[in-house]
Amino acid sequence: xxxxNARWVAPRPAAAGTTWLYSLLPLxxxxxxxxxxxxxxxxxxxxxxxxxxxNIGINVILAVSLNIVNGFTGQFSIGHAGFMAVGGYTAAAIxxxxxxxxxxxxxxxxxxxxxxxxNGWLTAGDALFVGSCLAGGLLAAxxxxxxxxxxxxxxxxxLAIVTLGFGEIVRVLLQQSDSDIPYLAADxxxxxxxxxxxxxxxxxxxSGVPFYTTPxxxxxxxxxxxxxxxxxKRSSYGRAFLSIREDETAAExxxxxxxxxxxxxxxxxxxxxxxxxxxxxxxxGTALNPRxxxxxxxxDIVIMVxxxxxxxxxxxALAAAILTILPEVLRSPPHVWPLGLVAIVFVLMVRRxxxxxxxxxxxxxxxxxxxxxAAALWQGVNLADYRMVLYALSLVVMMIVRPKGLFGVREIxxxxxxxxxxxxxxxVG
Amino acid sequence: xxxxxLDIRGLxxxxxxxxxxxxxxxxxxxxxxxxxxGPNGAGKTTVFNLLTGIYRPQAGSVxxxxxxxxxxxxxxxxxxxxxxTFQASRLFGNLSVLDNVRIGCHLRxxxxxxxxxxxxxxxxxxxxxxxxxxxxxxxxxxxQDRRDELAxxxxxxxxxxxxxxxxxxxxxxxxxxxxxxxxxxxxEKLALRELIRGLRERFDVTILLIEHDMGVVMDICERxxxxxxxxTIAVGTPAEVQRDPRVIEAYLGGDTVTK
Numbered sequence: 161x162x163x164x165n166a167r168w169v170a171p172r173p174a175a176a177g178t179t180w181l182y183s184l185l186p187l188x189x190x191x192x193x194x195x196x197x198x199x200x201x202x203x204x205x206x207x208x209x210x211x212x213x214x215n216i217g218i219n220v221i222l223a224v225s226l227n228i229v230n231g232f233t234g235q236f237s238i239g240h241a242g243f244m245a246v247g248g249y250t251a252a253a254i255x256x257x258x259x260x261x262x263x264x265x266x267x268x269x270x271x272x273x274x275x276x277x278x279n280g281w282l283t284a285g286d287a288l289f290v291g292s293c294l295a296g297g298l299l300a301a302x303x304x305x306x307x308x309x310x311x312x313x314x315x316x317x318x319l320a321i322v323t324l325g326f327g328e329i330v331r332v333l334l335q336q337s338d339s340d341i342p343y344l345a346a347d348x349x350x351x352x353x354x355x356x357x358x359x360x361x362x363x364x365x366x367s368g369v370p371f372y373t374t375p376x377x378x379x380x381x382x383x384x385x386x387x388x389x390x391x392x393k394r395s396s397y398g399r400a401f402l403s404i405r406e407d408e409t410a411a412e413x414x415x416x417x418x419x420x421x422x423x424x425x426x427x428x429x430x431x432x433x434x435x436x437x438x439x440x441x442x443x444x445g446t447a448l449n450p451r452x453x454x455x456x457x458x459x460d461i462v463i464m465v466x467x468x469x470x471x472x473x474x475x476x477a478l479a480a481a482i483l484t485i486l487p488e489v490l491r492s493p494p495h496v497w498p499l500g501l502v503a504i505v506f507v508l509m510v511r512r513x514x515x516x517x518x519x520x521x522x523x524x525x526x527x528x529x530x531x532x533x534a535a536a537l538w539q540g541v542n543l544a545d546y547r548m549v550l551y552a553l554s555l556v557v558m559m560i561v562r563p564k565g566l567f568g569v570r571e572i573x574x575x576x577x578x579x580x581x582x583x584x585x586x587x588v589g
Numbered sequence: 590x591x592x593x594x595l596d597i598r599g600l601x602x603x604x605x606x607x608x609x610x611x612x613x614x615x616x617x618x619x620x621x622x623x624x625x626x627g628p629n630g631a632g633k634t635t636v637f638n639l640l641t642g643i644y645r646p647q648a649g650s651v652x653x654x655x656x657x658x659x660x661x662x663x664x665x666x667x668x669x670x671x672x673x674t675f676q677a678s679r680l681f682g683n684l685s686v687l688d689n690v691r692i693g694c695h696l697r698x699x700x701x702x703x704x705x706x707x708x709x710x711x712x713x714x715x716x717x718x719x720x721x722x723x724x725x726x727x728x729x730x731x732x733q734d735r736r737d738e739l740a741x742x743x744x745x746x747x748x749x750x751x752x753x754x755x756x757x758x759x760x761x762x763x764x765x766x767x768x769x770x771x772x773x774x775x776x777e778k779l780a781l782r783e784l785i786r787g788l789r790e791r792f793d794v795t796i797l798l799i800e801h802d803m804g805v806v807m808d809i810c811e812r813x814x815x816x817x818x819x820x821t822i823a824v825g826t827p828a829e830v831q832r833d834p835r836v837i838e839a840y841l842g843g844d845t846v847t848k
Contacts, residue, residue: 167760167793168694168697168718168722168760170697170699170715171714171715171717171718172714173709173710173711173713173714174710174711174713174714174717175710176710179708179709179710179713180709180710182708183707183708183709388706391705391706391708392702392705392706395705395712395716396691396692396694396695396698396700396705396712396715396716396719397695397700397701397702397705398705399684399688399691399692399695400692400695402681402684402688402692403681403684403692405683406680406681406682406683406684407679407680407681407682409643409663409675409679410675410679410680410681411681411692412662412663412664412667413641413643413663413664413667413672413673413675413679413756414664414667414672414692414693414695414696414755414756414758414759415664415667415668415693415695415696415759416664416692416695416696417662417664418664424702428702569683
């Protein structure tokens with residue numbers, strides 16, 4: 161289509177109609193997925209598993225967004241929970257206090273999608289909830305910009321320390337907020353916005369936030385996060401991110417403005433972390449308090465990214481799902497041999513000759529775990545009491561078996577079970 | 590005389606007490622092909638680093654088509670129209686050959702992050718143009734069959750060519766090549782001579798070339814600058830430089846000129 165001319169000429173835009181169609185079609189798919197999980201899966205699995213389903217979605221958002229910083233641009237941020245906290249508290253405060261101002265209480269005013277079919281399809285409450293999540297995301301993005309601008313000139317360990325410090329500052333500031341959360345409409349009416357921002361529950365946490373979060377909203381935002389991450393990764397803009405990870409000097413020589421691009425990756429990641437925080441704040445069964453969103457949470461997210469493979473979006477999402485389910489599954493440890501068998505067959509199919517060693521390792525791990533299980537049964541030890549040990553142990557084993565993470569820098573579909581492996585990225589269609 | 594395309598005057602830098610480059614002057618016109626040679630440590634790569642903004646010169650100026658580039662950051666220099674390759678290969682190893690070249694193209698695009706997320710017509714159009722241009726560049730350098738391989742898996746000669754393709758993807762006016770023939774076998778070197786000569790017309794670029802392989806330099810360069818300990822000791826045509834006694838003494842180290 162372009163002639164072999166020497167100079168780059170700004171190309172004509174693609175045809176508007178079909179391009180916009182392809183642009184928006186995945187959004188419809190995202191809504192369909194969210195609706196399917198909400199109306200199809202939720203009734204079938206009961207409230208406890210529904211909560212796990214929502215936690216998976218929230219963790220997918222967190223892992224996939226952190227992957228934009230740690231995986232794409234190769235920076236090392238360990239303060240992601242700080243952005244989550246900024247977004248979560250912002251969203252919680254907006255929903256809580258606005259509800260009082262508008263309806264005189266902080267009860268649910270959502271519709272079907274927020275789990276209250278009696279109120280109709282889309283209500284003002286839904287709008288308030290989505291709006292507050294987006295506002296949380298935006299404030300987190302602003303925080304990302306403020307942290308990123310001075311600190312992203314740093315590399316590696318130094319940046320990690322700055323992000324860690326940021327997360328701790330957020331935690332301590334929230335802890336110092338006023339723990340008196342007003343629960344009478346008259347009290348809220350008297351408060352100024354500034355006072356509201358200071359009454360965030362302190363160390364006790366922000367209680368009384370209505371439970372708007374449902375599988376629909378979680379997975380809608382998760383699907384959008386995934387969509388954005390994929391579009392960024394497979395684009396000219398995203399390749400600039402990747403080039404920073406590969407070689408900063410060469411990237412700069414190719415015209416990539418290092419600091420600007422790093423800050424943008426940081427802001428984008430912070431935005432989605434803020435939204436995840438908003439969803440977390442409105443979820444039933446979670447405690448929105450500073451401890452929950454401390455650096456342990458940041459490390460959980462980092463582990464998901466590392467385990468999935470730095471730069472692999474599908475890897476981060478899958479790792480987020482596995483690491484969310486694993487602690488729950490370990491409450492009553494099941495037999496591992498069926499899973500082990502599947503994994504061994506899979507490894508042998510994917511890697512054939514080279515897979516033999518991995519398959520042996522997997523077999524050994526499976527046998528060892530079954531032995532532990534049998535021994536526990538024999539000795540009358542309740543394995544569920546040690547589930548976090550088992551969780552940590554499985555992390556160690558996974559990192560030994562696959563040090564580059566589940567998929568390395570590739571995506572899950574870059575693996576052809578029966579064919580030659582392809583390069584990490586392919587041409588845009 | 591016309592104003593030169595690239596006008597370097599009095600470029601100097603020292604590290605500690607060591608004068609790495611002193612008073613470097615060079616004027617290049619459109620589509621010139623100039624060599625820059627000198628023994629190891631003569632300051633050739635330092636000149637490239639000064640030109641591309643990696644080092645800040647302590648004195649002197651660089652102008653490209655009248656615009657002062659001194660003090661710009663490397664990405665701004667690239668945007669202004671100077672592209673380079675690196676002596677030690679600095680490819681994006683975990684990315685495909687095609688993506689390496691496509692990254693070079695990003696500089697000239699106009700869409701931003703919102704366009705990328707929304708896949709706007711402008712972004713899609715530019716993405717297509719990038720692909721077309723990159724494929725064209727890869728075939729120019731004979732790399733079209735390797736486009737989906739990871740750059741780190743390429744043999745040495747291919748890496749060198751990929752570096753050049755990537756640099757040209759930024760659509761430069763001046764191309765700085767830092768030892769493009771290093772690590773190539775003799776047939777590859779012969780092909781390289783023709784390739785570099787052809788680049789000037791095909792991509793309308795001025796080329797400044799650092800090269801240790803005298804066969805390549807003497808064959809393709811119109812003029813050559815010789816550096817020794819950061820000082821320019823000779824400038825001239827290949828024939829003149831080869832006869833220059835100071836060059837023979839300082840650089841070629843004795844009585845004969847190797848061919």
